[in-house]
Amino acid sequence: MKHAIVNLAVQVWGWRLLKTAIQQHRGWVKAEDSPLGGLRLVIWLPLYKRS
Secondary structure: OHHHHHHHHHHHHHHHHHHHHHHHOOOEEEEEEOOOOOEEEEEEOOOOOOO
16 A cells, blocks of 8 residues: 555656646646557647747
8 A cells, every 4th residue: 555655646746747847848738548548648848949
């Protein structure tokens, strides 16, 4: 049971870290069911064009 709680805590921490990093770059991330089974992460980041 302890292993499952630690594993869940690591997953939540990782998700928050990923989400924060993406949002700081003005993008977004969402998790959804994959049609192949499992999890699909959709990440969108804006293109940056140097002037």
